[in-house]
Amino acid sequence: MSSVFVEITMSLDGFIAGPNDEIDPLHDWLYPTRGFRKRHGMDGGETTQDSDILEEAMARAGALVVGRRMYDVAEGWDDNPPFHVPVFVLTRRPRELIAKEGGTTFTFVTDGITSALAQAREAAGEKDISVAGGANVIQQYLDAGLIDEMQVHIAPLLLGRGIRLFGDSNRAPRRLEIDRVIGSPAVAHLRFRIAR
Amino acid sequence: MSSVFVEITMSLDGFIAGPNDEIDPLHDWLYPTRGFRKRHGMDGGETTQDSDILEEAMARAGALVVGRRMYDVAEGWDDNPPFHVPVFVLTRRPRELIAKEGGTTFTFVTDGITSALAQAREAAGEKDISVAGGANVIQQYLDAGLIDEMQVHIAPLLLGRGIRLFGDSNRAPRRLEIDRVIGSPAVAHLRFRIAR
Numbered sequence: 001m002s003s004v005f006v007e008i009t010m011s012l013d014g015f016i017a018g019p020n021d022e023i024d025p026l027h028d029w030l031y032p033t034r035g036f037r038k039r040h041g042m043d044g045g046e047t048t049q050d051s052d053i054l055e056e057a058m059a060r061a062g063a064l065v066v067g068r069r070m071y072d073v074a075e076g077w078d079d080n081p082p083f084h085v086p087v088f089v090l091t092r093r094p095r096e097l098i099a100k101e102g103g104t105t106f107t108f109v110t111d112g113i114t115s116a117l118a119q120a121r122e123a124a125g126e127k128d129i130s131v132a133g134g135a136n137v138i139q140q141y142l143d144a145g146l147i148d149e150m151q152v153h154i155a156p157l158l159l160g161r162g163i164r165l166f167g168d169s170n171r172a173p174r175r176l177e178i179d180r181v182i183g184s185p186a187v188a189h190l191r192f193r194i195a196r
Numbered sequence: 197m198s199s200v201f202v203e204i205t206m207s208l209d210g211f212i213a214g215p216n217d218e219i220d221p222l223h224d225w226l227y228p229t230r231g232f233r234k235r236h237g238m239d240g241g242e243t244t245q246d247s248d249i250l251e252e253a254m255a256r257a258g259a260l261v262v263g264r265r266m267y268d269v270a271e272g273w274d275d276n277p278p279f280h281v282p283v284f285v286l287t288r289r290p291r292e293l294i295a296k297e298g299g300t301t302f303t304f305v306t307d308g309i310t311s312a313l314a315q316a317r318e319a320a321g322e323k324d325i326s327v328a329g330g331a332n333v334i335q336q337y338l339d340a341g342l343i344d345e346m347q348v349h350i351a352p353l354l355l356g357r358g359i360r361l362f363g364d365s366n367r368a369p370r371r372l373e374i375d376r377v378i379g380s381p382a383v384a385h386l387r388f389r390i391a392r
Contacts, residue, residue, distance in 0.1 A: 012372065014209065014362070018369075152208065154350075154386065156371065156373060156374045157371055157372065158362060159369050160365075160367030160369050160370070166208075166210070166356075170357045174353065174356070175221070176208065176352040178380070178381050178383070180379070181377060181378070183377020188374060188386050190379070
């Protein structure tokens with residue numbers, strides 16, 4: 001069966017965005033990579049291991065689930081968004097499907113995280129499903145035991161404030177399994193398996 | 197000149213102890229290692245890379261600085277504590293030096309972090325100084341720009357609650373440099389250099 005994975009960049013002190021949703025300098029490691037440039041329709045870029053890891057995640061994702069807030073924040077996504085697969089947006093307000101260039105569609109799902117995942121799984125076929133954020137959506141899927149794997153790209157930053165990947169919510173402890181650890185001067189990639 | 201370093205185990209979600217100062221299961225990766233057993237006067241143990249990294253940190257530390265709360269929490273330390281070097285305890289209440297077996301001394305410092313560091317530097321000689329915790333003491337030294345290097349051992353755990361290494365204190369962003377990334381199934385060791 002397809003896997004459900006999280007793939008996200010976090011500062012060493014636990015933030016995935018600043019207090020105004022800003023993703024820089026967190027995402028600095030991405031911009032020079034060939035993988036990032038390719039995804040955004042640009043040539044060139046560095047063919048480093050960081051790029052390979054990014055391309056690996058892109059290649060396996062047959063569909064994405066994102067939160068409405070992330071969709072709104074990223075409304076700057078132009079006519080050809082960098083996903084190139086069906087994206088399922090969790091929201092409370094019904095809205096017609098939006099089809100963009102390059103294979104990205106946005107389907108607005110109003111009946112909850114399980115439904116969004118089922119629709120994403122159907123759309124992904126043999127491929128995997130990426131729960132792409134924001135933090136609140138990732139927490140909901142983690143709490144529901146629906147994530148199989150999580151890769152956290154740890155950026156060499158103390159951000160000091162912003163949006164915490166794991167929130168402040170006083171959860172019960174949970175063990176993960178370390179699957180892979182790879183580092184570069186720009187970022188450390190930590191991949192975990194999560195027992196269901 | 198000697199380096200000042202932090203060496204600490206943190207859960208993926210940022211905690212270095214539970215809500216009642218408990219360090220398990222965070223420290224599970226330490227117990228099977230030869231390095232840990234040696235430090236506690238026991239034979240045997242696994243001679244893994246995890247053990248090498250622990251022994252490396254022990255070998256370089258010529259003195260430690262710790263907070264009074266950490267000293268109190270660890271009062272279970274017996275007659276032969278696992279440090280085997282001079283330890284400088286930050287406190288507000290003056291107290292006589294305590295000399296234990298195995299080379300550990302506890303000197304109580306009442307005139308602040310800079311004084312404690314100067315005394316530790318003097319005691320360490322050619323060796324380095326470990327700012328060993330707790331979180332609040334590490335934050336004070338980081339904020340004062342007195343830490344050269346930080347190695348965070350990331351345990352494959354979501355602890356959910358407890359004491360955060362980097363607190364909640366709304367600091368300004370700060371860039372680190374990734375110096376080394378090593379992983380095992382038990383833990384990921386991330387070492388950072390910090391520009392002064």
